[in-house]
Amino acid sequence: MEVTKKGTTIQSLQIGMGIVDLIAKQGRPLKFTDIQDLTQITKSNLYKYLNTFTQLGILYRSKDTGEYVLGSKLIEYGMAAADHENVVDRVTPFLQEINEKSSSTVLYSSWTHNGPMIVKDINIHRGYNIGAQIGTFLPIHSSTGKIFMAFMDEQMIHDWKTKEFMQLSPEKVRQLEEERYVIQEKEISFAREPLVSSVSSVSFPVFNYKKRLLGAVTIVGFSQFIPNHEEDDLSQYLVQISKEISGSFGFNSDEK
The missing domain is CATH 3.30.450.40 (GAF domain)
Structure with a gap:
């Protein structure tokens, strides 16, 4: 099997990490509609991404406002990387x-x-x-x-x-x-x-x-x-x- 120089990638994972990167760069809590406006991802697909990342601790969703911020798991990863x-x-x-x-x-x-x-x-x-x-x-x-x-x-x-x-x-x-x-x-x-x-x-x-x-x-x-x-x-x-x-x-x- 021929492999490209940079290797094959998983598109859905790239899209998901793009969402996380976008939230990180905004530097403020974002509502679902804010994220959708910025990503132009369909509501059903975006919900799946956000729900998955929330369950994994990559993102945190406020119970009061419903806004998303980076989760504790990323802090843990960051501490390990640093x-x-x-x-x-x-x-x-x-x-x-x-x-x-x-x-x-x-x-x-x-x-x-x-x-x-x-x-x-x-x-x-x-x-x-x-x-x-x-x-x-x-x-x-x-x-x-x-x-x-x-x-x-x-x-x-x-x-x-x-x-x-x-x-x-x-x-x-x-x-x-x-x-x-x-x-x-x-x-x-x-x-x-x-x-x-x-x-x-x-x-x-x-x-x-x-x-x-x-x-x-x-x-x-x-x-x-x-x-x-x-x-x-x-x-x-x-x-x-x-x-x-x-x-x-x-x-x-x-x-x-």
Whole structure:
């Protein structure tokens, strides 16, 4: 049996989830007639969808007003999907793909009160010590640090940023502040690594559905193999796969 690239789908399920998505995006309780006006689904079919989702807990129908809102089951699913411990597990297959593609060490870093810290590293081509391992804190002028400077909430990074800037020259601080706006626009950062000479890195952010920064993916290797501008083929690949990774956490890059 021939299978399409995206796989076969169940149309009724797509329609049903479209109803749930519509209710979620309205941001307010909706009456049956409101939903019908928005979906143009026949009354009999719409009733079946709404009744099914209500029984499953996907939607909740007020006994007083008859209005529909998202149900407790979606909250339960959302909490499970947003589980912090699940983030590393979910990004790992992507990190492995990037490692194969780039033949360079790939790191995933998360935020801590002491700054961004490496929590996962993948490198099938062992033998060269890049000076970074799990538990290493990365400075603000590394490509990873630049991602956190550009996308983390300013209040959360204030103390770290102040401390890091105190160790840099005024000229370097000015350069970083200017570079931040470019990183926010392009969603990719580059750096000659401060930890080891002759080593460079490139990083990109991982967002959740609210465009909250979950972490940063970094590719580290000898400078001649690591891009230092966005037009590079590897950079273009990283920009594309970054959308796939953030998309797995619900982020829609088209709604930036």
